Amino acid sequence: MTTDTGTDTGEPTLTIDELAARAGVTVRTVRFYGTKGLLPPPVIGPRRVGHYGREHLARLALIEELQQQGMTLAAIDRYVQQLPPDLSAHDLAIHRAVVASWAPDAVETVTRAELDRRAGRTLSDEDVERLAAMNVVAVEDGSCRVDLGLLRLGVALLDVPLSQEAILASRKVLIEHSRAAAHELSRLFRGEVSERATQDVKSLSAHMQPLVVQALLTTFQRSLREELREWLEGTSKEDGSSEEGGSV
Template structure:
């Protein structure tokens, strides 16, 4: 079975045909995005055959989402140019999820085979049940009602070593805080566009969207990093405190 990366070398092993199939695009489209600089070059293997991996797949998914938002190719190029070149496929998936949050709900009815293809991997019964618990998939007879905007991110969560309860609680925290941020931002922007005509409002929205996405991601990633560092520092301090207490008890005995 072909995998995204070779387990021994960590190098991408998808051919361009396999990449296109995973992304639901034609090879011609993938090559076109490559010539536009929207995809990093492939890793060249034996006989100079190009190999692709998860980062390429994640970038294609993000490009597709930006297109769904109505962004032109030129706007997508500008957006992608602003992204750090070394972003992991996990970071790109977060970008796509945030971008998708600006779009109206995109719920589709898919067969089990189509669901697996969209997910990019085979899904067992347990996987489908966890996706249903996350609110991304809902059984509908012999088919499934699927929130396509969140599907790929939810599939990645299947491999996260956290309990389902923690994942669902995390989802609720993100939803609540995202809604609060969206409300506050909408209040700020409303005064700016109140006296403008409809076309100006649409233009401002299209211009602000990628900037707000970048700001949200940057502040969230920095805040999360600070929280993790503080958590580790507190754990280290508590560990040293326990050691000292044990030593004092030993001397008292």
């Protein structure tokens, strides 16, 4: 059986069946996207078996998100063709986050089996409990109310080596700071449009909302990268100091 470490290391080790299961689509859909040029070809390994990696999974997630937004395959093809060919799985996830931010709130009641299908994997009872703690899923009388906009994120967090407490604390920080940013930006924009006609206000909102979302994502991404870099550099210096001290 093929391991799925490729989703962690970046190496293309997923078979087409495993890729389809992870993405929550059918093998036929994966092949269809491949023939349309929406999905890069797999890496051909021994015995002519195709293998897929994180980038394929991230691109599938982006395509599915675009479809949920009502885009036709032709429109999706134009969108994908405009993307740089060497985008990493991380960069593709950012693109999907921007697209998903325009999706209306979608909460559906599904069966347990359908929840597994939507998640792209078999969820244990512990997994469902963790998703419930993140307010992604609510179990009611054997059925599950699921926030489809958060499901992919919640499932991805199941594999992150962080405690449940750390994930929930992170969620609280993000909500508090994003609401504060939204409040301040809204106050700023209200000052700009207070004397304008209603139509002008709507027009400004339509133009500013995607720009603000992109700006927030980009700014946060760069800030987080800088924080992590400083943290890792500090850790490296501490390790170096410890080694020097031990060698005396």
